[in-house]
Amino acid sequence: MFKPFVYIQDLNLSYHHKVVLKDLYWEMNVGESYAIGGQSGTGKTSLAKAIAGLVPYQGSIEIDFNVQSKLPREVLYVESWYQFKNLEGVANFYYQQRYTSQQAKETLTVHAELVSYGKEKGLHLDQVEPILEALGFSTFASSQLIELSSGEHKKLQLVKALWLKPQLLIIDQPYTGLDVASRKNLNILLDQAAGEGVQLILVCNDPELPNCIRSFAEIIDGNLVKVDALESSNSIENPSIEIPDFLKESPVYSSYDIVKMVNVNISYGEKQVLKNINWEVKAGEKWLLQGHNGSGKSTLLSLVNGDHPQSYANELYLFGNRRGSGESIWDIKQHIGLISPEFHWYFDPTATVWQSIASGFYDTVGLFQQLPYTKSTQVDELIKYFGLTENKNELLNALPLGKQRLVLLARTIIKNPELLILDEPCQGLDQQQTKHFNRLVDELCSNGMTLIYVGHFESQLPTCIEKRILLEKGEVKVVETILESV
Missing domain, CATH: 3.40.50.300 (P-loop containing nucleotide triphosphate hydrolases)
Known part of the structure; x- marks a missing residue:
C-alpha cells in the first residue's frame, strides 16, 4: 500500500487564542499539487506554517520524502511577505529609511543575498540565471534589499524557492505584488518545477493557476475540505452599510x-x-x-x-x-x-x-x-x-x-x-x-x-x-x- 506524501491527523491549532484548525485530517498523495483557498481568516496560513514546522500544533503531520529523488528532502514555506534584515541581523527599519542611500548600505545587495543562499544550500549560481531572467529580476543584482518594493521582495523569495526546488514547496499568496507578465512567467516556472518532482501547495484564491494544480481544497469550520474548484462566491457578502x-x-x-x-x-x-x-x-x-x-x-x-x-x-x-x-x-x-x-x-x-x-x-x-x-x-x-x-x-x-x-x-x-x-x-x-x-x-x-x-x-x-x-x-x-x- 502506497503511503501519502503528506499525512495529517487530528491537527488542532490556535491563532492568538482562537481555534482555527480543529481535528483536521488530510492526505496529499505523491505527485499531487494543491491550491488551498477560502475566506480570509479561516486558517490557511496557519495550516501552511504547521506543515512547514514553523508553528506549534497538536496532532500529527508526517511527510514521506522520496529518498531516491535528487531534490532536497525538505519543506520550504514562502510567506506572503518577507521581512529582510540588515547586516547586523536587525529587521526593525522605519518607513522612510528605504529611500535613504546611506542607510541602504547597511543591507545586502540582491546578488550578495543570492550568493549567501547558494552557499547555504549548495546551489550553483549559473542555475539561478534563467529564473531571474524569467521573472524580470536580472537587473536588480546590485540593488540593496531595503530599496526593493514589496513585489520585488516577493520575486526574490520566489527566485530562491525555484532555485532550491525542494520536494514540497508551499507558497502563501504567490502572486501578491506581481505584475501580469510576472504572474504568467511564474506559472510556467512552477509547472517546470512540478515536472521535475516538486510538489506544490499554493495558498490563494487566484483563478489563473499553473496547469500542475489539479486539486483544490478550502478550510471550512476548522477542517480541510476538497472541492472541485476555488469559488469566489463562497465568500460572505459584506452587508450594505451607509458610509459615515x-x-x-x-x-x-x-x-x-x-x-x-x-x-x-x-x-x-x-x-x-x-x-x-x-x-x-x-x-x-x-x-x-x-x-x-x-x-x-x-x-x-x-x-x-x-x-x-x-x-x-x-x-x-x-x-x-x-x-x-x-x-x-x-x-x-x-x-x-x-x-x-x-x-x-x-x-x-x-x-x-x-x-x-x-x-x-x-x-x-x-x-x-x-x-x-x-x-x-x-x-x-x-x-x-x-x-x-x-x-x-x-x-x-x-x-x-x-x-x-x-x-x-x-x-x-x-x-x-x-x-x-x-x-x-x-x-x-x-x-x-x-x-x-x-x-x-x-x-x-x-x-x-x-x-x-x-x-x-x-x-x-x-x-x-x-x-x-x-x-x-x-x-x-x-x-x-x-x-x-x-
Whole structure:
C-alpha cells in the first residue's frame, strides 16, 4: 500500500487564542499539487506554517520524502511577505529609511543575498540565471534589499524557492505584488518545477493557476475540505452599510494643484530610477498608476507623500508649494491618506484595531494621545462600516492578514484627506473584501476626493478612475484619459 506524501491527523491549532484548525485530517498523495483557498481568516496560513514546522500544533503531520529523488528532502514555506534584515541581523527599519542611500548600505545587495543562499544550500549560481531572467529580476543584482518594493521582495523569495526546488514547496499568496507578465512567467516556472518532482501547495484564491494544480481544497469550520474548484462566491457578502456622514463631505482643498513634477530625476549611485518625469494631478482627479515591477512606481509615490530625500533636488510642487520651501514632511502628510504594502510592513503590530485606525488622524504608526469625543465617534463609525466591531479591541497582529489590511485602509481615510494614495491596497484581501473596499473608494471619490491608485488588474479597480499614467523603466510611457469626468 502506497503511503501519502503528506499525512495529517487530528491537527488542532490556535491563532492568538482562537481555534482555527480543529481535528483536521488530510492526505496529499505523491505527485499531487494543491491550491488551498477560502475566506480570509479561516486558517490557511496557519495550516501552511504547521506543515512547514514553523508553528506549534497538536496532532500529527508526517511527510514521506522520496529518498531516491535528487531534490532536497525538505519543506520550504514562502510567506506572503518577507521581512529582510540588515547586516547586523536587525529587521526593525522605519518607513522612510528605504529611500535613504546611506542607510541602504547597511543591507545586502540582491546578488550578495543570492550568493549567501547558494552557499547555504549548495546551489550553483549559473542555475539561478534563467529564473531571474524569467521573472524580470536580472537587473536588480546590485540593488540593496531595503530599496526593493514589496513585489520585488516577493520575486526574490520566489527566485530562491525555484532555485532550491525542494520536494514540497508551499507558497502563501504567490502572486501578491506581481505584475501580469510576472504572474504568467511564474506559472510556467512552477509547472517546470512540478515536472521535475516538486510538489506544490499554493495558498490563494487566484483563478489563473499553473496547469500542475489539479486539486483544490478550502478550510471550512476548522477542517480541510476538497472541492472541485476555488469559488469566489463562497465568500460572505459584506452587508450594505451607509458610509459615515463625515466622509460624505468633500475635502477642503488647500490648492487646485495637488502634484506637479517638472523633469524629475531620481538616481541611486549610477542607477537611475526615474527619468525626466513630468506629471500633474489636479484636485478631484482620479488617477491609476501602473507599470511592471521595478518600473519606478514606489519611488514616484515616495516623492508625492514626502518621504524621498531627493525631492529637494527636483522641481516638485505638492499642494501648491514647491518642495523645500519650508514645509516639513508632517505638513505634507496632513493632506494625504496613504496605504501601501511597505507601510504595512513598518506599522506597529502591537496597537489595537481602534488605536491603529485612530492614529490616522495624526499620521503616526500608533496612537500616542487621547482623542476628543468627535474624533472617537468617527473611529467607531468607520469600524462599524468596515465590519470590525468584534475586533476593535484586538491587537492588529492578532488578526488575519486580510483584516489587518482593512484596518489600515480604514486608517487611511479617517481624516477625509485631500489626496488618497492607495498603493495596491487590496493585497491580502479576498475577492469579496476587494469589491467591498473599491465600492467605498467609489463612494468617497464621488464627493470630490483626489485619488492615486496603484493596481495591476483592471478587474480589481474602482470604477471612478478617470486617468492613467504608465511607467516603463523609470520613464512615463503613457498618460491618457480613460473615463471622461462628469
